[in-house]
Amino acid sequence: MPRLAMPTLRGPRPDTPEPTPAREIARIAVPVSMEFVLMLVLNFVNQIVVGGLGATAIAAVGFSNSLTFILAVTLGCFGTSVSILVARAHGAGRRSELDHTVTAALLVAGALGLVVSVVPWFFADHLLSLVGASPSVAAVGTDYFRLTVLATLPVMLSAILSGVLRSAGRPTSPMIATMVTVVANSAIAYSLVEGVGPLPSLGVAGAGWATLVTAVAKSLILLGMTLGRRGVVGWSLPDSVRQWRAVIVPLVVLALPLGVTELFWTVGTFLYNVVFQKLGDEALAAAQIVTTMEGVFIVGSIGLMSATTTLVGRSVGRGDIHDATAWVRRLTRAGLGTAAVFGVLFAASVLLLDVLFGEAGRDVRTMAGVGILVNAAFQVVKVRNMIVGAGVLPSANDVRGVIMGDAVSAFVVGLPLAVLLGLHTPLGYVGIFVARVVEELAKLLIFTWRARRIRWESLVTARSDVAPAA
Template sequence: MPLDEDGAIKEQTKWGKISIILTLAIPAMLENILQTIVGFVDTLFVAKIGLEEVTAVGVANTVIAVYIAVFMAVGVGASSLIARSIGAGDIEQAKSIAKQSTLLTSLIGLFFGVVSIFLAEPFLLIMGADEKVLVDGLLYFRIVAVPSIFISLMFIFGSILRASGDTKTPLKVSWWINIIHLGLDYVLIFGVGDWEGLGVAGAAWATVLVRIMGSWMLYHYIKKSIVSFSLRKGTLNMIKSVMLSVIKLSIPAAIERLIMRIGQVLYFGLIVHIGTETFAAHTIAGNIETFSYMPGYGLAIAATTLVGQSIGAGKLKDAYQYGILTTVIGIFFMSMIGVILFVFSPYFATWFTSDKNAIDMVVTALRIDAFAQPALAVGLILAGALQGVGDTKSPMYSTAFGMWVIRVLGVYLFGIVLGYGIAGIWISIALDLLIRAIYLYVRWITYFKISTDKHYTKIRDNYFQN
């Protein structure tokens, strides 16, 4: 956000605010899109083998998503502490936090790897995988999940670089590893020449290899940055401070993400119960729909930053306007995406399968989701804006109610009891998004309903306490 000669935030016109929002949001959108392509390419290529293989990879990745939720949460805590230290001019403290955060995520990654060795089958059985799905699911899950340390390192190294002010490097690394992943995926899945390839195992090994490469590349750039640190010196004596600093800031984000991921495990299990082909179609639709989240995620990051800075500067009106403007921009972008999903869903579905029944189910899912895009935009962006004013509980409550009540009960009622199948599943998702959007909008309006000094003090105190 631009500052004047005295270091205060400059006043901006409405169009100036929009320009600032887009400047912050667009790089985040691009990086999120590139990261999403890794999983998208896996599903696209595996779908060429068969629908049961798609289900196997989808089930395995749902469990791995729980691991990723924890790594992302640690990244949130680390980013906050590193940025604060750099802002205070304490580069040595920033380096120390970067190293501590890397140690913490490495330990968590190793722990998840060991857990994956012994509990892989129970995890997938909880998801409702049948015997045919279980064989390929276990193969994929063990290859990808046992070396979870590389998943953790990718997330923490990216967070460290972004917190130090370098947003271009994670984007550049994402670009290169996706190109490499595309080639590896094809060769390892389908083979080359007389070699027939490894099938589902090839998709797993391609993912692991690019994560190892990505971790190395990001650490290489960290060594050249202002927060450069060595992984080999003085790590054991840092464990205590890690627990007191990074973990404390990571807990709220971790709870929200775990609520979401565990809720996904429950309602995905119900979908598997409906049928393997239905779950495969749901997985395909979900992978296509994932790209619609990217504008929302990028704008949510911008909302958190701009609203938080405005609150910290005592500019309540600017904070409110940034939240509303960012949401309006998000509704516009994601409504356009909704139109694209509705019109081109039959074409998108054929990328993954030639099975007519599966294509029909994917089209049904995406066309229902097309009407939910504006609500999705409101929910994602206002969750970020509320975090900017220090309200981390409202997004957590909305996620808990939406995932555990609306989606789980909705899938059971509409999908199983009433027999609506894929339509019932995505109607439940749309209802969840709508109710979340309404709740978060009401919470946002409540924060700014009374613009008094007392009200500002409450918001400001909430912001700095969080």
């Protein structure tokens, strides 16, 4: 099948000096972190808008988001898988392999995303109650859940397209698309929740409509950036069964285990919300405030995760073991520094709770303040886990280590401890926050152990034995 667009792989000009490692990391990490900060600020603004409706509204939105989060993040494994494969193909100069990989990934993701978006929509009436929401939370959150679950498909496509752009040398493009849609989302959400001018006041459902509309808009913008006239890849279907196999097998081999580990992680996060719900709507609302505010600060370091998959993947594609391990060391050190700074800022955010969530109630703000301080103290641990577990280990094809870390730490350590401390001791909500910290410490031990077992030589050898798709 002929290609529709054939832009060349862009590299540095011959007279351009080689960037320093720090500048190369910043070139990728800063736009990605800014993009995710904008996305989290968007969620934060939406939570403040919805927060004016009371604690139950905050709890309903948070509980619904934790369900759709399972779908979005689990299916987002295709984005991570594609970004790693694109980085390797880009580093090796295999243009045909790059185009085939992206085209096949979009087709597979589109079909899968359509199914998982539509099916939960039909059962939204009973799904929230079935998985543990209180009657009041389920009643308020059902319409919002229906709309946000439909956004799973465009969110999934956006994750893939963003990964392609970053790995192919266009890290600022996803940030631009996010900036545009964040502004639109905030305006639409406020207008539909409050009923500005001639627009109806839809309450919590208004935030759902804003999420769906802007998710579709963002995916279309990214599609144009990736496959348009000035895009980084061309639409090119593999021409033979052999080419399909050469593309689909590594895509699935990486994506399936990553999907499993993301499923473990997101289900674990959701089950923590179920435990909080057992303590009441106010405890659940406080947990959602902590999660949203923490996200705004922890994503300040998330660009280092994308930088890891991109820079390490390119080195692996070139067969340069020394360069790959050097990037791992640099990025890990950078993560410790950024985590310390953003952890302090996260702790200081307790001073804003009275201003931002005045309608939520004093008890909710007190519980949220405790959760913020507990989590901020261990921000460095969380960021290291993010870089190693979502960057280094997948780049080294050690998805088994990622699954082991997420599954054992959550289901063997964290959640049983949360039930014990939160529901069967006087600690209550404090015990649940402490259990999540203990989970991260257990994950740190497992990820560190697996990272020390990586054999980069074997990975490069296996990579060189794979013939590029013709």
